[in-house]
Amino acid sequence: MRASFLTYLGIAHRIADYAPWRVRLPTDRGPSGDGPSKRRTNTRGFGPSSIRTLIIAAGLLFSVCPAESFGQVPVSPRPLILISIDGFRWDYLEKYEAPVLRQLAKEGVRAKRLIPSFPSLTFPNHYTIITGLRPEHHGVVANNFYDPALQEFFNFKTNETSTDPRWWAGGEPLWITAERQGVRSACFFWPGSEAENHGLHPSYFKKFDKSVSCVQRVDGVLAWLDLPAEQRPRFCTLYFDTVDSKGHLYGPDAPETAAAIREVDEAVGRLLTGLAARGLRGKTDLVIVSDHGMEPVSADRTILLDDYVDLNSITIDFAGSNAGLRPKIGTAGELVEKFRGKHPQLSAWLREEVPESLHYRASGRIAPVVLSAAPGWTILSRDFLRMKRLVFERGAHGYDPATPNMGALFIANGPSFQHGRVIDNVENIHIYNLLCAALGLKPAPNDGDDRLVREVLVR
């Protein structure tokens, strides 16, 4: 069944890629009017003779397919909602009160720990989860970084970065895989979801706004599921940031973090109630993930860059749990030697020396000198420490993904997934292939394999 369907899907995929006549539905605007109003069809260098060939091929296809299914994927309308709870450490599920999430984990499949990619930061890992590519391959190599080819800085906090396709072109996010194969997608926040990719956007998406409450985010996704069938998305993302924010501010052991977990747990409960009210609870696949865990940090465990180098002689791409440095004077080799072996809690590498286990060499966006602090330690400048000492954050992430406290959350619950299973630690590069399999999509090339498909999907 699956094989014959995928064979069909392969044909639909290829045609959908190139067909300027691809069926599009009358409205591509989100329920609140902030979705994309236009699409571009990606013809990617196809000349007139290729188009002629395709027209002939399309004619042949018309002879075997009803016209109304052209460009659409003929699968059951089972929705899949991918939920990210930013900064939800793997052990929060037991450590804190989270009855809804715990029940979903118990009834579905849970990984012991979801292992993030290096650096275990928000933007690189959200883009890894949604593309199946490691940061060195999708190119979002940190929350802040410099691209020597573009001669520009990526700053995750700016609107320009969120919408500029040049930063996101290194990977094909799942919402684009879906749209290219005729499956509507909708993003209630996800890094990269506001930028055009392969000439497309998700059918519906929201501009990130931290002030939108958890409840409003859930209700927004439910509103998409209330759309008429032909406009309704089958793949939705839903993103919560409050557990991460409180974890940074107060630390992973604080009551404020516990309260944020309760708030998100209740929001997921609201989603389940909303699905049940629509008769969709047992027909909807849910995959709940986080991007990384959280480690306690303090101003007493800092490594000050200016103890080792004149700050006027370098550019700092980013600093924190790791740092990316570029020499303004001298060579990268000279710069790395200023740090190498100088602090017991600090590793210093040239980009090409970063340990293979971290998979952090292949992108030109990775700084020529990479510093990495031991868990719990922070790399920063003396001025920054002076400025921040009184409000120094209590939690941080970005450390080596093998650090237990960097472990993230993975739960799959729904008719496509197995029941009552706990699987071993698994890297987040494998999630994209699982989501594609659950949606019946052909995945774009990626760094993952089929281990989650084999272990989680119902056969």
Ligand SMILES: [Zn+2]
């Ligand atoms: Zn995060």
